Amino acid sequence: MFKLGINFEACFPNEERSTLEEYLSGIDKSDLLKMGSFFLGFNTEKSRYSDIIHFLQMYFSSENSDFAQTIYSNILQYVENESYPLSFYEVPYPVSSLRLFEFIFDHIPDEQETTKTNQEIEQDTFKAYVLLNQITITERDIKSTQIREENNLAFTAAQALLQISFHNNDIINFRVEKLYECQFKRALFYFEFLSEREDCQALLEAFYAHYEVADYKDYLKRLFGIVQAVLMMDKESHVEIHLEEQESMAFIDKHVASVDESITEVDFLKVRSNPLYKFEEDKYRIISPLFTIEMIYNGLFFRLKAINNQLPNTDKVTGFYNLKTYQFSEQYVLSKLLKEIYGNRYIQKSGSVLDGVMDGAPDYYMRNGKYIHIYESKDILISKESKQSFDYRDLENELKIKLFENENGSPKAVRQLVETIRKILNGEVIYDPNIPLTRVQIFPILILHYRMFNAAGLNNVINTWFVSELTRLRDLGLDISRVHDLVIIDVETLMFNKDALIKRKITIQNALLEYEKYYLRFNLANARPRPRSQEEVNKLIENSLLPFSFYIDNKIEKLGYQRSGKDLLEKASVLFEEE
Structure with a gap:
């Protein structure tokens, strides 16, 4: 469930906040580092301490029971004036935990000794933590909103959610x-x-x-x-x-x-x-x-x-970087995975084979009768400046440079996929001359290699570019009615669900169709049961913007598939083989 961090003003509405240096002074550095790593040991999902009462009971000793009770009362009053119920709020936030540890490691003197009482330490370290929540969550949102309003920026639901989720997605969402x-x-x-x-x-x-x-x-x-x-x-x-x-x-x-x-x-x-x-x-x-x-x-x-x-x-x-991103990620890993998943069925061409046949070919090609899957693979990262920027435009600009068109006008993944589609519809694909052009259905797939791209809203934003670019083909007189939406799949999701796909618990084909129908083409008018409040409407829209990784991981488990770990054990066995 989506969670919101409890900040300083919620806990201490009438108190002027001090600095991290002040709150963390008078406490032995080794004890502070231990506390910092303790916060980082919390589970990011299904944590017992996600519940505010459990957290306060764990954190404060009996001598601070009145202090903790006052905090809880303040939080209840704060939540009454907000849009979400208490169950949506929690104290631990992984980004704040990381920043707390870094601050202690870098800025607290090694010789600092404890001069505060245990009661004071509990109070001050708690204040330091919720102050970081104030900085990393509340003030970030305020700055982002200010930039948006000053520049009269109007965001779609997908863009708004992407701005909220991308900067911390890889830190808070993982199994x-x-x-x-x-x-x-x-x-x-x-x-x-x-x-x-x-x-x-x-x-x-x-x-x-x-x-x-x-x-x-x-x-x-x-x-x-x-x-x-x-x-x-x-x-x-x-x-x-x-x-x-x-x-x-x-x-x-x-x-x-x-x-x-x-x-x-x-x-x-x-x-x-x-x-x-x-x-x-x-x-x-x-x-x-x-x-x-x-x-x-x-x-x-x-x-x-x-x-x-x-x-x-x-x-x-x-060329060590290109060796990793192109020859290893795009050719070696992707080809190995897809060959195992598709097996010996269908017409399949790897990127290394296609490069020797035709310029501008996809990184992997599969055709099963009238159904074509075309893959572009990009082993890229987004710079920390764009990732953490308060201005959404910085993030979207870098995404466009790396996934649509670079600074020199060279086509990247989205435009490359559209160009491959153009060649297919025009009958120019010499590596597969028997495509049934009047019936063909084309599924464009973008493979990315880092979890940061499993952010809510990203697929919808990229697909908007794809759909817009696809209309150019329609203007050329080509029939694009059987071209499906672009789906982003991260390579670890493909790897994690490989065995279920091989055993055809669900096929890539059916997964793509289902994700397209219920996520990329979600229509509130078709929602059943009908939402009864704006909160339920918001939740349905938010869920429709979830990444393919979330959909397929949960879909396979709901189908009753039990991951055995057999493939992992077989891979790991090579470490223990006698030479």
């Missing part, structure tokens, strides 16, 4: 089991891909030497030792790792945030890279469970890139 499975598989695929290339051998050898491991299997096994602490969490709290072996400590030290450098970044880039910190000689604490899992694959490219940059020119892998 641990899905994240771990896909991060592990992608890391394994990446190492296998690099190992098959002669020009990457020097890089891999330098990587193994730096981390003091025998090979990538040894590296992933040791990394699993770190991540396992997150997977085995049995309560919502901070996670500690205690080690005795010097070898393990040397390995984990290379993944630790250093006290010698600041970790504050607009989008938490340094915490993503080093999501642990060392608090005693042989003891470590996980800063972010999310970033700890994501360092398996998401952080791997950046660790390899750093080592590649230090290699002599004769050993350096040239």
